[in-house]
Amino acid sequence: MYRRLLLWLILLACYSVAAIAITQQFELPRWDWEDELTTALGVSIGVLLVFRNRSAYERWWEARQQWGKLINESRNLSVKVAAFAEIAPRDREIMAELLIAFPNALRMHLRGQRDPLPSIEALFPEIANAEHRPGYISLQIFKLLNKWNRDNSLFASIRILERQANGLLDVCGACERIRNTPMVPSYRFMAWFSVLLYCLAAPWPLGMNFEWYALPIILLSNSFLVAMEMVAETIEDPFGLEHDDLRLENYCKGIEAFVREMLG
Amino acid sequence: MYRRLLLWLILLACYSVAAIAITQQFELPRWDWEDELTTALGVSIGVLLVFRNRSAYERWWEARQQWGKLINESRNLSVKVAAFAEIAPRDREIMAELLIAFPNALRMHLRGQRDPLPSIEALFPEIANAEHRPGYISLQIFKLLNKWNRDNSLFASIRILERQANGLLDVCGACERIRNTPMVPSYRFMAWFSVLLYCLAAPWPLGMNFEWYALPIILLSNSFLVAMEMVAETIEDPFGLEHDDLRLENYCKGIEAFVREMLG
Amino acid sequence: MYRRLLLWLILLACYSVAAIAITQQFELPRWDWEDELTTALGVSIGVLLVFRNRSAYERWWEARQQWGKLINESRNLSVKVAAFAEIAPRDREIMAELLIAFPNALRMHLRGQRDPLPSIEALFPEIANAEHRPGYISLQIFKLLNKWNRDNSLFASIRILERQANGLLDVCGACERIRNTPMVPSYRFMAWFSVLLYCLAAPWPLGMNFEWYALPIILLSNSFLVAMEMVAETIEDPFGLEHDDLRLENYCKGIEAFVREMLG
Amino acid sequence: MYRRLLLWLILLACYSVAAIAITQQFELPRWDWEDELTTALGVSIGVLLVFRNRSAYERWWEARQQWGKLINESRNLSVKVAAFAEIAPRDREIMAELLIAFPNALRMHLRGQRDPLPSIEALFPEIANAEHRPGYISLQIFKLLNKWNRDNSLFASIRILERQANGLLDVCGACERIRNTPMVPSYRFMAWFSVLLYCLAAPWPLGMNFEWYALPIILLSNSFLVAMEMVAETIEDPFGLEHDDLRLENYCKGIEAFVREMLG
Amino acid sequence: MYRRLLLWLILLACYSVAAIAITQQFELPRWDWEDELTTALGVSIGVLLVFRNRSAYERWWEARQQWGKLINESRNLSVKVAAFAEIAPRDREIMAELLIAFPNALRMHLRGQRDPLPSIEALFPEIANAEHRPGYISLQIFKLLNKWNRDNSLFASIRILERQANGLLDVCGACERIRNTPMVPSYRFMAWFSVLLYCLAAPWPLGMNFEWYALPIILLSNSFLVAMEMVAETIEDPFGLEHDDLRLENYCKGIEAFVREMLG
Structure with missing residues (x-):
């Protein structure tokens, strides 16, 4: 800019x-x-x-609020998964990787980039073929929730985790809306x-x-x-890389640090 | 315009x-x-x-937010249906067609058009008689949810899908409100x-x-x-076809692409 | 006006x-x-x-939004009741009458009128004695929901219908608030x-x-x-009958048409 | 004022x-x-x-909205309690008294008054010692809900009543926020x-x-x-007694009339 | 300032x-x-x-609203825990300490301070190692809820307490957002x-x-x-210690007084 x-x-x-x-030189008539x-x-x-x-x-502030919501939902999800002691440690690790990968995938999605996400590609190789990577990660989160729900690790309280998981895709949709709809x-x-x-x-x-x-x-x-x-x-369009744009990298790192502290 | x-x-x-x-010609009195x-x-x-x-x-921005909500609800619904592996593949396909048809039906409803919706008319021929086509499609979605709830495919968690399904008609109502209520x-x-x-x-x-x-x-x-x-x-009235109006066709296509990727 | x-x-x-x-006649001192x-x-x-x-x-726009919410809640309720095939046809009819009567009762309540509601008075003669008719109709809706919940027609999912039913009285309260609180x-x-x-x-x-x-x-x-x-x-006070006021009759008719199409 | x-x-x-x-008398220099x-x-x-x-x-309008919410929550609670026919008549009466007492206790709390609440003190003498009377009344409401939940009068649907009961304390907190935080x-x-x-x-x-x-x-x-x-x-600070302040007494009376009509 | x-x-x-x-002394040319x-x-x-x-x-007002929300959620949580008579007195005390510690931890977190929290460190010595203390306290609250849910003290209604517990971390995230994102x-x-x-x-x-x-x-x-x-x-940045900043200490004390009255 x-x-x-x-x-x-x-x-x-x-x-x-x-x-x-010109005005000095030619002595124009004064209008x-x-x-x-x-x-x-x-x-x-x-x-x-x-x-x-x-x-x-x-719009800029709404975009910031959406990323704030993303941080909140990721935190609440990781705190709750950590509190439910019945979940297998391996599943916890997968959930942690998914929660960490989501903001990074969203960040690249909003910027039209497509850098690899090594840790998540090791777990789910098919993500390489996914058109909409945040959507794919969200699908894996819901599959985990469904699995836990069916083997009764959640004591019939899937609703508690599901509300936060919904929030991830909501944030994705809201950010796409801001990016794709310029001012009239x-x-x-x-x-x-x-x-x-x-x-x-x-x-x-x-x-x-x-x-x-x-x-x-x-x-x-x-x-x-x-x-x-x-x-x-x-x-x-607050998702770019200019001086006034949002610091998406920082938010991603903040989520990663919190999730690792809770589920690491 | x-x-x-x-x-x-x-x-x-x-x-x-x-x-x-006239002012030049007639030397009017200066008032x-x-x-x-x-x-x-x-x-x-x-x-x-x-x-x-x-x-x-x-109003324009609220209309955009409502369509953003429609995109979010459709996405979350399709991701969840995809994550619930117990649902019959045929039912998944029907749900995909319904989710794709809803925004198109709403778009035409808001513009006073009534083009045919071939893929949904093949499944539900009675839609040709429906006065309010978005309402009819929403009814079929709820019937599917109810069916899944009763044969226990959802593990007693119909609430998880129902909240999103509500959102479809909410968006429809909000868009009608914007279209039908001009400025004072x-x-x-x-x-x-x-x-x-x-x-x-x-x-x-x-x-x-x-x-x-x-x-x-x-x-x-x-x-x-x-x-x-x-x-x-x-x-x-942001639902028309003029240059400043919302690009409803694009949103419909975006929903279709996502739903097909998840449930296709 | x-x-x-x-x-x-x-x-x-x-x-x-x-x-x-006077200023022409008397050559007043210029101040x-x-x-x-x-x-x-x-x-x-x-x-x-x-x-x-x-x-x-x-305020005007908020009033319009509240009536939009009323339309949405009535629609969602009627779609859901229609989707739950286990409900007795007679109960469906009663629910349809209640949903159609509510906006009309609210409209008259807001305008200080009290015209008879023949179709609902045939079903519930005591409404003639009710001070707050929208409240009375809401009570009957909840009684129906409770009945369905107890004879298990709802598969333990009363929450799905209850949220919308709440909305009716919420709209009533918000409209009363707008009507009864003039500007400072x-x-x-x-x-x-x-x-x-x-x-x-x-x-x-x-x-x-x-x-x-x-x-x-x-x-x-x-x-x-x-x-x-x-x-x-x-x-x-947007609930009156002047040119700029809201077209409450139209909204009531819109709800009636939709409910009749779904439950009629 | x-x-x-x-x-x-x-x-x-x-x-x-x-x-x-002075300016007339002393012929000051004109600055x-x-x-x-x-x-x-x-x-x-x-x-x-x-x-x-x-x-x-x-702030004034937000305070009005909070009291509007209080009216809505009280109404919905009383309608639902009235619709659940399984509740003992004595419990209904207690709930009615609690719902009527809450807005009055809140009104006095916001104005720094502490007039007696005779009807509620007859039922719960300990309220005389309560520092925060709205909080105490809210506690009694939740105790009633818990009792009904345990003896199964609510058919496992305590959530239906609990959401409204939460609203009472939320309103109390929001009003205290408005009263205690003056403009910067x-x-x-x-x-x-x-x-x-x-x-x-x-x-x-x-x-x-x-x-x-x-x-x-x-x-x-x-x-x-x-x-x-x-x-x-x-x-x-819209909770005072001046001409422009909110008519809290009227709202309290409105709640009382409605609750008595439903549960009286 | x-x-x-x-x-x-x-x-x-x-x-x-x-x-x-200078203008007086040098008789500059008037421009x-x-x-x-x-x-x-x-x-x-x-x-x-x-x-x-x-x-x-x-932003200032939003920060105030977030702390108001924190007060509301803490109050509702403590009232509900007090109403559920089946909970062991020891667990109640722990919950009271956690609810009192959360706002204090958040206050210090927002100000970059890290004073000790003696009463909570006596219960959970590991908090000394926690990077994000509000997150750690929130985790302990969810662990308590999960424990109560599993030994059935909550009659399968964990959702009732969980919604408020979520609110604590939501407030934390919103306050961090306000603090970390300066104006464009x-x-x-x-x-x-x-x-x-x-x-x-x-x-x-x-x-x-x-x-x-x-x-x-x-x-x-x-x-x-x-x-x-x-x-x-x-x-x-309304979380500082200047004259116009929010009185965070007062809010913390208000929460403490209320929680002690309910659970003390």
């Missing part, structure tokens, strides 16, 4: 310098309406940018178009009024507007 | 050109109050449009009326002040206001 | 005409402070009206008082500045303010 | 009169910056007051301090500009600001 | 005094654009600060940078216009802006 931002700002700065130079135009644009940009950044931030396209276009129009129109009346002194104002307002727009674009 | 928008903008542009031409009028209108339009677009966006009619009328009034009133004082230079300002503010209003109208 | 709105606007128009006439007064009032009104309309709209009284008073004060104060400075040309501005801003206030008052 | 409000307004009115009188100061203060007050009133209103102290201080500063600073520049005509503007804006602040303070 | 705030304000005050002194600059900055700061404080407050870094930087820029730029045009009379305006707006920013930073 920062590289793109810088590029835009340099381009707009060159444009502004040229615009002010009052340009002032009015930039004011009107300013207000409509304000409305659009507040709206756009607010909704982008809400018309709003995106209007926000971006207004910002651009303002940046292109502002240098002319300001250049005529304040000469070269207008440059800092123009650069500052350009930076602010373009940066706001770009931050909104970035956090709208 | 775009055609209607264009039509409106052309009409308003012609009107504005005519208005400015200060027109300026005040457009300012007052501008503020009230701002308040109304922000309010209107915010609530329209919230008085707000819609006031927003639309203010926008129109502003577009009709603005050319006169601007034409007198800035002559032909007023045209770009007028065209720009008209485009912005009419576009905002039309986007709000479009996304208020 | 429209009649009250019209009455107010006519009264305010007469008042404005009188005010402007600058009146201008300042109307500006200050305008801002505080804006804040109050946005706040008031936003919260009124939220002080805010209501302040919003209404500011609007009135503005409408009474505005004609004087505007009349002095723009003479008779001030009339359209005054009428327009009066209409806008009084209409916003009245819409907020109307949708605050 | 009204008495405190009046007192403040009278004090501020005297101060303003004095300020204007432009005072005008700027009041504008800057006005904007920051606007931001703070909107924020403060919005969050105070949200720094925001409270800043809002109150800005209002006061504005009221103290505004008379000077206005008095110099408009002489005695400034008085109505000053009084009006003072009233508005101080009233907004005081309303926010009042509804922040 | 107050010390840092004071330091900043003193630094900014010195800077402002110097700036005004109109500085006025424009501060206005543009003022608006963008307003937007950013409102956004920032609103989202910081929402780009927004933080932009808010802080704008405030600083404004404080550095404002003295120059104001000093030129109003000479030394500008000082109170500058100090006041500086205080307001820096204070708003600092309050937002403080309440963003």
Whole structure:
């Protein structure tokens, strides 16, 4: 993002310098309406940018809440499996590997990556053929629960574990929803178009009024507007690798540490 | 939407050109109050449009969340059915067809269409007579669950599947609610009326002040206001086929791919 | 609402005409402070009206969501009862009548009406003595569920039906809450008082500045303010019979059609 | 509240009169910056007051929702107990008394009162020693449920009643949270301090500009600001006895009427 | 916070005094654009600060709600355990100690402290080795529940206690989420940078216009802006020990008092 931002700002700065130079050189007729135009644009940009950044931030925070839910469900599941002393140690280990693999598989799924998951591939080689790896892992978790339920290790209380296991796929679906549904396209276009129009129109009346002194104002307002727009674009899809995105690796490591402490 | 928008903008542009031409030709008396009028209108339009677009966006996003819930419930149901090895393969296939048919039936139901659903009509010919097809499919899902519960394939844990099956009809009801309840009619009328009034009133004082230079300002503010209003109208009912509407076909295909991978 | 709105606007128009006439006739001393007064009032009104309309709209939408929940719960209940083939046909009919009667009883309860419910009174004559008819119908539904639970028609899964049955009374309580709790009284008073004060104060400075040309501005801003206030008052209690209120009859008919298709 | 409000307004009115009188008498040098100061203060007050009133209103509405939940849970509990015909009449009566006593005990608990609850003290004399009376009543409700569960009156469906019984203490906890956690102290201080500063600073520049005509503007804006602040303070803790507070007595009576109709 | 705030304000005050002194001394050329600059900055700061404080407050309130949930779950758990008379008194005591220790362990966990928990270390010496103490305590609670479930003290209703026990770890996860995820870094930087820029730029045009009379305006707006920013930073992480932070000790004591009254 920062590289793109810088590029835009340099381009707009060159444009502004040229615009002010022209206004200085050629003694253009002063049009009052340009002032009015930039004011009107300013207000409509304000409305659009507040709206756009607010909704982008809400998506970012919802994504964070979903990963928080994933952490909670994984923890509760591992604590409960640890508390049920009747479960065979081998099954516990498998459950631990599945719970650790799920967030990693989801992380890669959301980023369009497909690195291998060695520890889980050793247990379930067929995962290599699975299209939707989080779904496959979730299936194995439910198969374990069903097995425990049938050999009565859970004392007829499968519901206690099942509710948390559901949560894993719920989180997966919610994250896919956030990733796959961008902001209403018309709003995106209007926000971006207004910002651009303002940046292109502002240098002319300001250049005529304040000469070269207008440059800092123009650069500052350009930076602010373009940066706001770009931050909104970035956090709208919060699963990437940019500076403002969520630290998915950390959450995965947090889950792993907790599960290993409980079931390791 | 775009055609209607264009039509409106052309009409308003012609009107504005005519208005400015008249102000140029006839040397009308300058009325200060027109300026005040457009300012007052501008503020009230701002308040109304922000309010209107915010609530329209919230409906759009709620509709998206409901379809996200539909995806989650379908996935969890298919994963669980796949994990319960005791279910007859034939029953699994029927469940898969039902889970795939539900979103398609809902999609057509929300759009007022009624294309045939061949794969489900082969299994349940009576669906052709059903008034409410999503309701009918949901009934068949519950009948399957009840059957499994009675022949004890679920080990007395019907609750595990039932919660998800409920979710299907809940999504259907929520989507119908969004489709059938437009914004408070008085707000819609006031927003639309203010926008129109502003577009009709603005050319006169601007034409007198800035002559032909007023045209770009007028065209720009008209485009912005009419576009905002039309986007709000479009996304208020997000189940249509316009550019900003939800991609229901994609969600249906996503459910189908997942269900086939799990139960296919 | 429209009649009250019209009455107010006519009264305010007469008042404005009188005010402007007086300012024309008597050459009053021009007080600058009146201008300042109307500006200050305008801002505080804006804040109050946005706040008031936003919260009124939220109540309206919450009421709509509660009725949507009612539709969902009734549908899910009827689908499940239809799927449980072990229930006696007579009991199914009774359940259908109860599910159809509930929304109608709630609708009348919310509007303070008490029309007879012939089909349910034929089954349960004591309902005529019930103070709280939705509560009475809910009681009969739970009695049916308890009966089915005891003669084992539900295979020990009463929880499946009970959750939906709870929902009916929950909706009833939420609707009563919205109807019985108006906006914080002080805010209501302040919003209404500011609007009135503005409408009474505005004609004087505007009349002095723009003479008779001030009339359209005054009428327009009066209409806008009084209409916003009245819409907020109307949708605050969304169960009435005015144009902006919810179409409760339609929802009742929708439930009836669905229940009859499933259980009829 | 009204008495405190009046007192403040009278004090501020005297101060303003004095300020204007001084500006009239002594021909002070006119400082432009005072005008700027009041504008800057006005904007920051606007931001703070909107924020403060919005969050105070949200607390008020959440408190109302919690009491609405209390009504719903009490109703559902009494309907279900009435539907379970196997329960001894004496137990029903005790449950009715407990359900009626809970909201009253909670109401007094929230207001720091401790009036006697005669009907419940007749049944459970130890309540006189209980520190937390709503908690004690909730304990008795759970003891009843446990008793019914053990002698099998509930057909192994204690979960059906238990969910509602949980709700009672949840409401109690949520209300205590609202009562015990005031708005972030720094925001409270800043809002109150800005209002006061504005009221103290505004008379000077206005008095110099408009002489005695400034008085109505000053009084009006003072009233508005101080009233907004005081309303926010009042509804922040909505369990008191002031005009804008919730009508807890009415809710208690509503619960009593319903429970008596069902279990009486 | 107050010390840092004071330091900043003193630094900014010195800077402002110097700036005004220079404008007085050297008769600088008056640049109109500085006025424009501060206005543009003022608006963008307003937007950013409102956004920032609103989202910081929402986090603060969510943290409070999570602790409220913790109080509710602990209370409900202790009431239920007290109501189930079949549980051995020794087990009750252990449960009471665990429920009292959990909030204290969580409080220290959130603050990065690790004071000893004597009463729980006497019962479970291994807690000294536990990395995640709240997780360890939660594990012991589930082990107790499992034990009671197996020796049938709960009459097959473990679900009744399990739902509340889940809540403890859910609260823990939600609080960690709030503590570990600061506001989007780009927004933080932009808010802080704008405030600083404004404080550095404002003295120059104001000093030129109003000479030394500008000082109170500058100090006041500086205080307001820096204070708003600092309050937002403080309440963003509401688990600290500053004045605006949550009173975690009080909540812990409240839980202890209630649990002791029920199970003591």
